[in-house]
Amino acid sequence: MKAHAAEAALDYAESGMILGLGSGSTAEIFIDRLGKALKAGLLSDIRGVPTSSMTERAAQAAGVPLIPADQASRIDLTVDGADEVDGRFRLIKGGGGCLLREKIIAHASDRMIVVIDETKLVETLGAFPLPVEVDPFAFTITAKKVFDALRASGAPRADVALRRRGDGPAPFVTDGGHFILDCECGELPNPEDTARRLAAIPGVMEHGLFIGLARTVIVGEEDGAEVLEI
Numbered sequence: 001m002k003a004h005a006a007e008a009a010l011d012y013a014e015s016g017m018i019l020g021l022g023s024g025s026t027a028e029i030f031i032d033r034l035g036k037a038l039k040a041g042l043l044s045d046i047r048g049v050p051t052s053s054m055t056e057r058a059a060q061a062a063g064v065p066l067i068p069a070d071q072a073s074r075i076d077l078t079v080d081g082a083d084e085v086d087g088r089f090r091l092i093k094g095g096g097g098c099l100l101r102e103k104i105i106a107h108a109s110d111r112m113i114v115v116i117d118e119t120k121l122v123e124t125l126g127a128f129p130l131p132v133e134v135d136p137f138a139f140t141i142t143a144k145k146v147f148d149a150l151r152a153s154g155a156p157r158a159d160v161a162l163r164r165r166g167d168g169p170a171p172f173v174t175d176g177g178h179f180i181l182d183c184e185c186g187e188l189p190n191p192e193d194t195a196r197r198l199a200a201i202p203g204v205m206e207h208g209l210f211i212g213l214a215r216t217v218i219v220g221e222e223d224g225a226e227v228l229e230i
């Protein structure tokens, strides 16, 4: 299903484009197919801006030329995955811990296409634990503020847990040197309000609610892909 979505997204890539390359397994399938299209001569003069070190490695392996993010003056199109998508194309992202860089690139792009399998479509966001990227400095204070913000925005619960690296005790550290708080919230009654409250906390580098960024969602199904637009 993920491959069907990723392959359908290739139709939106055009020669000469600067592409934001999202992170995660679905985005990596897109990168693989993009590399194949470049090798086959179906596309040319594409340059990718990776949103994580994992994506950078995937793009190098696929033969997709890259430019460092700080040298990209514009981004035509970003293709990225998501952990949850609701009917208004509000997203939860960050399951892989790449949300800050993903949001910087999505926000800078003329267009964002989200590629998901059909299990990611939800009526209400919140079953997937909301990732919040925080500065390690005084992160327990930030975690308490995150708890308060989630409860104040009406989340039925707020179990805030520091993400660990694998099964060990060491914290997971993002490419930017930050920690991730995974927040089990239950269904979020007002994601915009949640996003505003989280963004107002000084130690929060970014949160995994992506609102107003995606205009196209490609949903991979068993036998193809459906393109949804708003």
Ligand SMILES: O=C[C@H](O)[C@H](O)[C@H](O)COP(=O)(O)O
Binding pocket: 022, 023, 024, 025, 026, 027, 080, 081, 082, 083, 093, 094, 095, 096, 097, 098, 099, 102
């Ligand atoms: O931090 C990770 C990203 O937001 C991913 O795009 C998201 O977790 C979806 O990943 P996948 O395509 O592997 O389900």
